[in-house]
Amino acid sequence: MTAGAGRGGTTAGIGSNGQGAAVASQRIANRLRQDILAGVLAPGERIRQEEVAARHGASRLPVREALRILHAQGLVQLKANSGAWVSKLDLNECQAIYKMRERLEPFALSESIPRLDASVIERIEQLQDEIEANQDVDRFLALDRELHLLCYAGNPIPELTEMVERFWNTTQAYRRAFVRMTGPQRMWVVNAEHRLLIDAIRRRDTVDGERFLAGHIRRTRVSLAGHPELFDAGPQP
Amino acid sequence: MTAGAGRGGTTAGIGSNGQGAAVASQRIANRLRQDILAGVLAPGERIRQEEVAARHGASRLPVREALRILHAQGLVQLKANSGAWVSKLDLNECQAIYKMRERLEPFALSESIPRLDASVIERIEQLQDEIEANQDVDRFLALDRELHLLCYAGNPIPELTEMVERFWNTTQAYRRAFVRMTGPQRMWVVNAEHRLLIDAIRRRDTVDGERFLAGHIRRTRVSLAGHPELFDAGPQP
DNA sequence: GTGTTGATCATTGGATCCATTGGCTCGGTC
DNA sequence: GACCGAGCCAATGGATCCAATGATCAACAC
Numbered sequence: 001m002t003a004g005a006g007r008g009g010t011t012a013g014i015g016s017n018g019q020g021a022a023v024a025s026q027r028i029a030n031r032l033r034q035d036i037l038a039g040v041l042a043p044g045e046r047i048r049q050e051e052v053a054a055r056h057g058a059s060r061l062p063v064r065e066a067l068r069i070l071h072a073q074g075l076v077q078l079k080a081n082s083g084a085w086v087s088k089l090d091l092n093e094c095q096a097i098y099k100m101r102e103r104l105e106p107f108a109l110s111e112s113i114p115r116l117d118a119s120v121i122e123r124i125e126q127l128q129d130e131i132e133a134n135q136d137v138d139r140f141l142a143l144d145r146e147l148h149l150l151c152y153a154g155n156p157i158p159e160l161t162e163m164v165e166r167f168w169n170t171t172q173a174y175r176r177a178f179v180r181m182t183g184p185q186r187m188w189v190v191n192a193e194h195r196l197l198i199d200a201i202r203r204r205d206t207v208d209g210e211r212f213l214a215g216h217i218r219r220t221r222v223s224l225a226g227h228p229e230l231f232d233a234g235p236q237p
Numbered sequence: 238m239t240a241g242a243g244r245g246g247t248t249a250g251i252g253s254n255g256q257g258a259a260v261a262s263q264r265i266a267n268r269l270r271q272d273i274l275a276g277v278l279a280p281g282e283r284i285r286q287e288e289v290a291a292r293h294g295a296s297r298l299p300v301r302e303a304l305r306i307l308h309a310q311g312l313v314q315l316k317a318n319s320g321a322w323v324s325k326l327d328l329n330e331c332q333a334i335y336k337m338r339e340r341l342e343p344f345a346l347s348e349s350i351p352r353l354d355a356s357v358i359e360r361i362e363q364l365q366d367e368i369e370a371n372q373d374v375d376r377f378l379a380l381d382r383e384l385h386l387l388c389y390a391g392n393p394i395p396e397l398t399e400m401v402e403r404f405w406n407t408t409q410a411y412r413r414a415f416v417r418m419t420g421p422q423r424m425w426v427v428n429a430e431h432r433l434l435i436d437a438i439r440r441r442d443t444v445d446g447e448r449f450l451a452g453h454i455r456r457t458r459v460s461l462a463g464h465p466e467l468f469d470a471g472p473q474p
Numbered sequence: 475g476t477g478t479t480g481a482t483c484a485t486t487g488g489a490t491c492c493a494t495t496g497g498c499t500c501g502g503t504c
Numbered sequence: 505g506a507c508c509g510a511g512c513c514a515a516t517g518g519a520t521c522c523a524a525t526g527a528t529c530a531a532c533a534c
Contacts, residue, residue, distance in 0.1 A: 262487085
């Protein structure tokens with residue numbers, strides 16, 4: 001978009017500020033997003049405006065706006081005259097998001113590959129090294145996310161980046177539950193897929209890249225479908 | 238999403254109400270969206286909170302929230318401590334959106350086709366009849382939009398519907414400008430593409446459907462790229 | 475004993491008022 | 505004559521207060 005400010009990191013939005021945003025609504029939205037992505041706020045959990053306002057030393061007004069921002073990013077669900085809840089997916093909704101990822105992320109990759117700096121590719125490879133050496137669940141989530149998003153870093157379409165990040169955000173809680181449950185077993189498959197993907201990127205081969213990536217996402221989706229119990233838990237709305 | 242209310246028509250959102258929404262922010266957002274899609278508010282035009290508030294007999298607060306809703310839908314750009322503008326695309330951004338459409342809408346179609354009711358297919362065909370008989374620009378825009386969105390009506394993924402509508406919304410002003418400029422010339426191409434698409438739908442052939450649709454969108458994108466002057470006009474931000 | 479209806483209470487939506495930021499104009503100086 | 509700076513003004517961001525809606529719980533009727 002030409003009018004208005006650009007984007008700032010994971011912050012799709014208003015002030016183009018990331019962390020210590022000048023506007024309170026942005027700051028609060030960022031904090032809440034962190035809490036949701038880190039699992040502090042679980043899917044289905046209620047968010048009370050007053051409590052959040054007190055915790056941030058602000059009035060309820062910027063909290064209301066922050067909730068709208070997060071709603072736009074798919075992290076929070078609002079109900080008029082009722083309240084706000086951390087977004088919760090059932091198995092079908094999660095599968096649907098993965099299917100959309102299977103279409104959009106290969107596109108993001110193919111737009112990114114020709115513009116990716118060599119140093120970024122280097123960094124991607126380092127991340128995969130770390131993934132293979134790592135044992136911790138939360139560390140894996142962070143590394144995996146950074147690796148994938150870096151693959152799309154060259155894509156010149158901010159709206160696309162925004163959408164992809166949105167997908168990753170809304171499914172993060174379920175990826176965490178999945179990894180926690182399965183542990184490191186069959187991790188070699190992920191590693192093999194990542195290595196093939198990275199090799200395609202290094203060769204600047206968009207066709208192979210798209211194919212490996214789509215396969216990677218699809219296989220993950222099928223794996224996830226094998227564990228419907230991941231979507232039962234948590235407080236009901 | 239399980240928590241929270243569903244969607245209502247073109248209204249991605251909160252109260253699940255469409256037009257006469259109970260909550261003022263929704264009502265105002267709907268009105269502003271109408272004005273933007275109808276071309277009453279042009280891309281790049283500034284939106285003053287106070288003026289909108291006065292026009293709707295409300296305070297500035299629900300207007301602020303309405304602007305955030307529209308920002309989430311990509312129709313409005315916000316700048317902290319500065320104001321709001323109707324979203325404006327340059328040629329590159331518009332092309333980018335069309336490229337995303339080329340990936341997502343075929344998917345929406347293939348998810349929709351197996352679930353489309355015969356009566357809906359009938360209605361789609363009627364719309365194409367009307368398009369071929371029609372001469373008016375604004376009427377064409379409305380018919381074309383309804384036809385395409387109806388093709389995806391069977392798709393069971395609300396998030397996907399939301400995205401597709403968002404794409405159509407943000408590019409609407411430029412489609413209008415394009416049709417206004419070119420007039421009915423080469424309209425036969427659109428008609429042929431539509432007829433082939435509808436035939437594929439009638440045969441429940443998702444592969445053909447995806448192919449024709451992707452081609453249709455791509456050709457439109459290339460046509461649009463031939464008229465960069467469409468993106469010059471209008472007030473600057 | 476169960477279903478329904480009423481009232482109370484917590485929570486959100488909206489209005490008004492104040493603080494703060496950014497842009498614009500006018501004046502001065504080099 | 506052009507560039508820089510200070511001050512004013514308009515428009516947004518935020519806080520507090522009030523109204524309305526929805527949920528919970530208890531009492532009553534069947």
